[in-house]
Amino acid sequence: MTIQHHPDISTLIAYAAGALGEALSVVVASHLDVCGECRREAMRMNRLGGAIMDASPSEPLASSDAGVVLRGGKVPAQDRPAVPAKHGLPRPLARLLGKPLELIAWKAVAPGVKLYSLPLSPGASGHLALLKVAPGRGIPDHGHGGSELTMVLQGAFRDEHGIYRIGDVEDIDGEHEHQPVVEGEETCICIIASEAKALFKGWAGRLVQPLTGL
Amino acid sequence: MSDLMKRVAVERDEGAFAELFRIFGPKVKAMLMRSGADAAMAEDIAQETLLSVWRKAHLFSEVKGSAVTWMFTIARNLRIDRLRREVPWQELSERELETPESSPDPEQSVGDEEEFARVRSSLSTLPEEQREILVLAFQQGLSHSEIAGRLNLPLGTVKSRMRLGYQRIREALEVRS
Numbered sequence: 001m002t003i004q005h006h007p008d009i010s011t012l013i014a015y016a017a018g019a020l021g022e023a024l025s026v027v028v029a030s031h032l033d034v035c036g037e038c039r040r041e042a043m044r045m046n047r048l049g050g051a052i053m054d055a056s057p058s059e060p061l062a063s064s065d066a067g068v069v070l071r072g073g074k075v076p077a078q079d080r081p082a083v084p085a086k087h088g089l090p091r092p093l094a095r096l097l098g099k100p101l102e103l104i105a106w107k108a109v110a111p112g113v114k115l116y117s118l119p120l121s122p123g124a125s126g127h128l129a130l131l132k133v134a135p136g137r138g139i140p141d142h143g144h145g146g147s148e149l150t151m152v153l154q155g156a157f158r159d160e161h162g163i164y165r166i167g168d169v170e171d172i173d174g175e176h177e178h179q180p181v182v183e184g185e186e187t188c189i190c191i192i193a194s195e196a197k198a199l200f201k202g203w204a205g206r207l208v209q210p211l212t213g214l
Numbered sequence: 215m216s217d218l219m220k221r222v223a224v225e226r227d228e229g230a231f232a233e234l235f236r237i238f239g240p241k242v243k244a245m246l247m248r249s250g251a252d253a254a255m256a257e258d259i260a261q262e263t264l265l266s267v268w269r270k271a272h273l274f275s276e277v278k279g280s281a282v283t284w285m286f287t288i289a290r291n292l293r294i295d296r297l298r299r300e301v302p303w304q305e306l307s308e309r310e311l312e313t314p315e316s317s318p319d320p321e322q323s324v325g326d327e328e329e330f331a332r333v334r335s336s337l338s339t340l341p342e343e344q345r346e347i348l349v350l351a352f353q354q355g356l357s358h359s360e361i362a363g364r365l366n367l368p369l370g371t372v373k374s375r376m377r378l379g380y381q382r383i384r385e386a387l388e389v390r391s
Contacts, residue, residue, distance in 0.1 A: 009380055010373040014358060017351040018290035018304060025303040032305075044329075048383060049290065049352040050283035051334040056353055058240030059247050062257055066232035069261045070268060092303060123299030146359075173369070 003035045005161070005168040007149060012038060016045030022124035023193035027149040027169065030090035030191065034167040089153065093191060101154070101189060104130065112137035118191075126195040133157075133188045139180040146195035148172050150180075155188035157181060219281050223271035235264045238282070242289045249293050249355045259296065263288045280326045286352075293355055329387055336386035344379030347372055 007015075007028055014020040015028040032039045089097065096118060097104075106114035112134035120128055126146070130153075133139050139150075139157055150170040157164050159180040164170055172178060182188040221230035239260045246256035266288050267281065291302035337345060350356045350364065358376070362369045 008373070008377075010358065010376045013348070013351060013376055013380060015304065017355060018294050018302070019351050019355045019357045019360075021357070022300040022303065025300075029303040029305070044333075044384070044387065045380075046287050047283045047330055047333050048337070048348065048380070050286040051330060051337055052349055052352040053241050053245050053286045053289070054282045055334060055337065056241060056244055056248075056349075059244035059253075059256065061239050061243060061260065062253070064236060064239065066235040066264075067228065069235060069265055070228065070231065072261070072265075121300045124301075 003167045005164055006038055007169050008171045011171050012041055013045055016042050021126050021195050022120050023126035023128040024149050024195055026128055027151050027191055027193045029092035031151055031169050033090040033092055106132055128193050131190050131192050133182050135182050135185050137182050148194045150190050150192045153189045155186040156183040157188050158183040231268050238285055239264055245353055248353050251297055259292045332386045333383055336383045340379050340382055344375045347375050348379050
């Protein structure tokens with residue numbers, strides 16, 4: 001798989017800094033799972049984070065007794081166990097979804113367009129959803145406020161920047177106007193993350209708008 | 215520093231760990247306090263981060279750059295989890311270390327220690343307007359729009375300064391020594 005479209009460098013930096021919201025982070029993590037180039041870049045960015053932490057002024061500890069830390073019974077930060085590639089999906093997405101795409105209860109939101117919202121943590125803002133769009137249909141302009149990341153999981157779509165295939169990410173900001181259309185004969189499935197604070201209902205409403213011509 | 219990490223990883227030397235804790239505990243605590251954690255939570259996360267290093271020291275290479283980077287990633291993930299109460303989607307470095315593509319290629323990479331040194335020195339020579347934005351992102355965990363609000367700059371300016379600053383650091387890594 002040759003990835004042609006990557007998240008913007010500033011998006012990757014926000015991710016590495018831990019400054020990207022959960023919804024957008026899920027898409028970046030999914031892209032990193034399939035893109036070695038961006039994974040290497042993210043590692044360099046982690047190193048930058050380490051360098052910044054190292055160069056920063058210190059804050060004295062209240063208790064500098066390392067023995068207390070070692071025997072304090074605190075449970076250290078756990079890494080999530082490595083998840084094998086599942087259902088042909090990027091691992092971070094497979095972990096969140098917990099089932100193959102075939103078993104998803106899609107909700108029709110417009111002719112040829114189905115949606116499945118993914119849960120986020122209670123503290124998270126923005127939206128995360130899977131979108132399933134039939135051949136020949138447009139993927140509606142669902143932005144309007146904040147950054148938005150779209151990653152192709154199946155099929156392909158096209159817009160003025162080119163063709164987006166499996167693993168490719170379209171990274172747009174709120175001002176950007178675009179009208180992607182499904183490319184080829186295969187149904188296109190994407191994961192879409194938006195940091196827009198608008199209610200999901202409003203977002204879905206705008207989603208339907210371009211298709212119904214309202 | 216390499217020696218310290220080796221004593222922690224291989225010899226399980228508690229004295230070496232105490233030294234590591236003395237050096238880096240305050241740095242982790244400072245990062246968390248600048249991110250908005252109170253002193254108690256910041257101290258807690260600093261302890262947890264260093265404890266993680268002790269328990270898993272065998273998993274990372276014995277160079278300073280690698281250890282500090284690992285501590286940063288652990289502390290960053292705890293910050294997302296505790297302060298923002300979101301799921302930290304960033305993987306820790308163990309998986310990255312297992313990824314063949316990430317292992318240092320002597321033909322293309324300058325090596326962990328050298329790369330870390332170059333990142334640090336190029337960071338200190340960045341124009342202040344670029345450095346400041348990268349520091350706000352990594353140290354305080356501020357989003358692009360939060361940085362824009364803090365510095366009273368348009369969002370596009372924040373992103374472009376961030377890209378420019380990072381590009382300079384990348385260029386410093388490409389130059390053969």
